Amino acid sequence: MSSDIYRDIILDYYRHPRNFGDLPNPDVRAKDSNPLCGDIIEMQLKIGNGRVEDIRFKGKGCAISQASASMLTEVAKGKTLDEIKALSKSDVLNLLGINPGPTRIKCALLGLKVIKLAVYGYLGQAIAEDVKQLV
Amino acid sequence: MLVEKQATIDVSKIREEFPILRRKVNGKPLIYFDNAATSQKPKAVIDAISDYYSNYNANIHRGIHKLAEEATLAHEEAREKISKFINARHTEEVIFVRNTTEAVNLVAYAWGRANVSKGDKIVLTIMEHHSNIVPWQLLAKERGARVEFIKVDEDGFLRQDEIHEMIDDRTKLVGITHACNVLGTINPVRDIARTAHRYGALVLVDAAQSTPHMRVDIKDIDPDFLAFSAHKMMGPTGIGVLYGKKELLESMPPFLGGGEMIKEVHTTGASWKELPYKYEAGTPDIAGAIGFGAAVDYLNKIGMQAIREHEREITAYALTRMAGVSGVVIYGPKNPDQRVGVVSFNLGDIHAHDLASILDEEGIAIRSGHHCAQPLMEFLGVPATARASFYIYNTKEEVDILIGALEKARKLFGS
Numbered sequence: 159m160s161s162d163i164y165r166d167i168i169l170d171y172y173r174h175p176r177n178f179g180d181l182p183n184p185d186v187r188a189k190d191s192n193p194l195c196g197d198i199i200e201m202q203l204k205i206g207n208g209r210v211e212d213i214r215f216k217g218k219g220c221a222i223s224q225a226s227a228s229m230l231t232e233v234a235k236g237k238t239l240d241e242i243k244a245l246s247k248s249d250v251l252n253l254l255g256i257n258p259g260p261t262r263i264k265c266a267l268l269g270l271k272v273i274k275l276a277v278y279g280y281l282g283q284a285i286a287e288d289v290k291q292l293v
Numbered sequence: 294m295l296v297e298k299q300a301t302i303d304v305s306k307i308r309e310e311f312p313i314l315r316r317k318v319n320g321k322p323l324i325y326f327d328n329a330a331t332s333q334k335p336k337a338v339i340d341a342i343s344d345y346y347s348n349y350n351a352n353i354h355r356g357i358h359k360l361a362e363e364a365t366l367a368h369e370e371a372r373e374k375i376s377k378f379i380n381a382r383h384t385e386e387v388i389f390v391r392n393t394t395e396a397v398n399l400v401a402y403a404w405g406r407a408n409v410s411k412g413d414k415i416v417l418t419i420m421e422h423h424s425n426i427v428p429w430q431l432l433a434k435e436r437g438a439r440v441e442f443i444k445v446d447e448d449g450f451l452r453q454d455e456i457h458e459m460i461d462d463r464t465k466l467v468g469i470t471h472a473c474n475v476l477g478t479i480n481p482v483r484d485i486a487r488t489a490h491r492y493g494a495l496v497l498v499d500a501a502q503s504t505p506h507m508r509v510d511i512k513d514i515d516p517d518f519l520a521f522s523a524h525k526m527m528g529p530t531g532i533g534v535l536y537g538k539k540e541l542l543e544s545m546p547p548f549l550g551g552g553e554m555i556k557e558v559h560t561t562g563a564s565w566k567e568l569p570y571k572y573e574a575g576t577p578d579i580a581g582a583i584g585f586g587a588a589v590d591y592l593n594k595i596g597m598q599a600i601r602e603h604e605r606e607i608t609a610y611a612l613t614r615m616a617g618v619s620g621v622v623i624y625g626p627k628n629p630d631q632r633v634g635v636v637s638f639n640l641g642d643i644h645a646h647d648l649a650s651i652l653d654e655e656g657i658a659i660r661s662g663h664h665c666a667q668p669l670m671e672f673l674g675v676p677a678t679a680r681a682s683f684y685i686y687n688t689k690e691e692v693d694i695l696i697g698a699l700e701k702a703r704k705l706f707g708s
Contacts, residue, residue, distance in 0.1 A: 163651075173707070196662070220646040
């Protein structure tokens, strides 16, 4: 069946999530859920020299939420904290290669929100309003 | 005396009366299996609303002019139709509210605050919709009362032992759904009402999922309160009904204060109108009430017996076909005689939202998520389920297409 939303790459990341699990001694961890769907994502980050040295995620939920979180962990590795802060909604949609539409967009953006929460948390900064609004 | 017309219906003819069923979704004919969330509307209902706005739109009860007279008449006729539809003793026992949720809140606020005190108990069931849980939790917290939940057995029925254990002298009210919006279970509300009344407790029945699909008879069930919404029974959104026993409604304080519900207002205080207006503050949803009346006419025309029989057949067919799809888990009673046309399920480890998205691509509208019943989801140990729910216009052919789409989803996800 041809499915516009469930491209092979999304299903592949869902079935075989990259960077899934726990870090031994994370410098920061953040977790959030999407109340609509019950999707849960947790991110754990190891930070050094202002960059993401290592990252893992854990979670439960739909294919869109889990695949996009997993894709984000790959992109985030090696990036500076400012670069993580600058990641946008369209960056995530480009990774997925689809626009999941208004009802599922929150599933796609949960991972982005959580990784940003982790960075703001690490820096001890107040969470920006646009980050809170992501999901 | 009871006269029942033989249940014979022409579904293809009924389908023609629903304009939306001509619509295509993603290039495929719409298959609408989300009726437990809201039903589609027949032309008769859409026309009745449009006729009111086009021909006799006016505010009701106070205007001394022709339009106001016609609008008032139509509004009150609708109340009478609904009262007969549920076999209430008195028309004024039918209070118009926004929806089932508001009806429950009305009771929890007006009756609850005057009658529930510290140490009292509200008994609910684990299969309640949030709308029949949260208002009671708010009340219990404010009054120092307790809320207890009757659980279900593995087949999706309320546990009889817990019904008899939990309802006792401290119980002030038993809140119970007539038909569960997740499991589809039809609950023995008449028996539970009897048990509750023996202990002097009141009974509130959430009839949102039963009134649209089966005969609901107030004199038979004997609830103290019963709530339902127009939009799930072919009527418009924004209007519902709280049925309440006359003596109770008369003795309770009002819910919302304002215009329409007062007899006299002075700077020193106010007095209330008689029933049902005491509980209908402000300009009501006049078009909604008229549309609701037209929906009841439409349901009567088909006949509730015929609707129930058709849905029982579709449900039985769906349960059998779905059980044949590898990896499908179905929740709730297996016997279609004991459930309404609501089938909650999961397919392998595919998340319900993913399933709903895949079915949507095939033009099939189902629900996915916790269905506003998180305590039940927790009890079942699942984060979410998919749910297909049927109405009079659904067909076995549509169920076949659903089965095909489920097979495709299974292959796509490799489950």
